Amino acid sequence: MSAPRVLIIIPAHNEEASLPRTLAEVRAKAPDVDVLIVDDGSRDDTATVARAAGVPVVRHPVNLGVGGALQTGFRYAVERGYDIGVQLDADGQHDPAYLEVLLAPMRTGTCDVSIGSRYVESTGYRAPWNRRLGMLLFSGVVKLALGQRITDTTSGFRAYSLPVMRICQHDFPKDFPDAPLLIALARRGFRLAEVPVVMRERQAGQSFYTLGKQLYYPYKNILASIMAFIRRPV
Amino acid sequence: MEFLSRTQIITALSAVALALYVLDLVRRRRLGEEYSLLWVIATAVIAILGFSTPLLRAITHALGMLGEASTVFAFGLAFAIAMLLYFSTKLSRLGLENHMLSRELALLRHELEEMRGSAGKEPR
Secondary structure (H helix, E strand, C coil), X not given: CCCCCEEEEEEXXXXXXXXXXXHHHHHHHCCCCEEEEEEECCCCCHHHHHHHCCCCEEEECCCCCHHHHHHHHHXXXXXXXXXXXXXXXXXXXXXXXXXXXXXXXXXXXXXCEEEEECCCXXXXXXXXXXXXXXXXXXXXXXXXXXXXXXXXXXXXXXXXXXXXXXXXCCCCCCCCCCHHHHHHHHHCCCCXXXXXXXXXXXXXXXCCCCHHHHHHHHHHHHHHHHHHXXXXXX | CCCCCHHHHHHHHHHHHHHHHHHHHHHCCCCCHHHHHHHHHHHHHHHHHHHXXXXXXXXXXXXXXXXXXXXXXXXXXXXXXXXXXXXXXXXXXXXXXXXXXXXXXXXXXXXXXXXXXXXXXXXX
C-alpha cells in the first residue's frame, strides 16, 4: 500500500499576522505535506498572505466558524483524494514537528481520529482556570458518554481519516468541533486516540473563543453532547 | 340569541380583517401559501370565538377561564407562541442552508481561480 496522502487544513480568521510564520514552519518541518488554508471570512489580508506563500486558499464569503472551515477542508480533501486530514491552528499554537506523532496511530490503523493533547502527559502547558474548568467538565462529559477518557477535548490539533472526513463534510457541529463531535464520531463506531504534544501560546491575532462565547459555550456544548449521545447514529 | 358585546364585535371584525389582509398578501405573492395557513387558521378560530357567544362561553367554562376575553387572548397567545417556534425552526434551517451554500460557493470560487490559473488575482 502506498503512503497515505495527508492534507494539513488550516482554518484562518483574520490571521494575517501569524499565518506567514505558521506556514513557514509547516514548510520547514513537514515539507512533503500539502497544505490548505480555509480563510473563514477574514477582513484582513489572510488570503493574500497565504497565496504569497504559495498555498491554496479557499475563502468563505462570510465567517462560518472553525467547524465550517474544517468542513470545507474535509470536502476539499475528499474530492482531491487525500487519505488523512490534519487540523492545525493558524496562530502558531501547534508545532508541525509533532505531525508524525499525531499521524503515527493513523498510519498503523489503530484509530480514525487522532487528537494532539496537552494533558496526556505533563507538557508544561498551564491553561487559565476557566479553561481548565471547562476542559475538566467536557472531559467528564465525554467520559460519561463514551467510557473513554479524552483529556483534551478542545484540542485543535487533530488528524481525521478519510471515512471520518466523508461523514463530517456533510454533518459537523457548526461552531465548536469538540466534545459533541467526539461523542458523535465515537457513536458512529470511529475510534479516537490521544497523543501527547506540546502546545505554545498563540503568536498573534484573536482567539476564536471570545468572552461572549465563553458564556454560551458550556450551555451549547453540554446540550450538543447530550444530543450527540441520544441521537441515533446514522 | 344573545347580543354580541362590543369587545366581541371588535375582536371578530379584527380577525376577519386580518384574514383578508393575509389572503391579499398571498394574492400579491408577498406571503407564501405555506406561511398563510397558520395565519388563516388562527384568524378563523378567533373570528368564530368572537361571533359565537355560546361556544365562547362553553370553552371559557371548560377551561376555567375568568372571562370570555381571556379565552380569546389565550388562543391568540398560543398562536403567537406557535408562530415564533415555527420561525425559530425556519431560521435554523435557513442558517444551515446558508452555511452549506457559503462553503459550496467558497470551493467553487477556488476551482474557478485554479482553472483561470490566476490564484494570485482577486476574482471580481
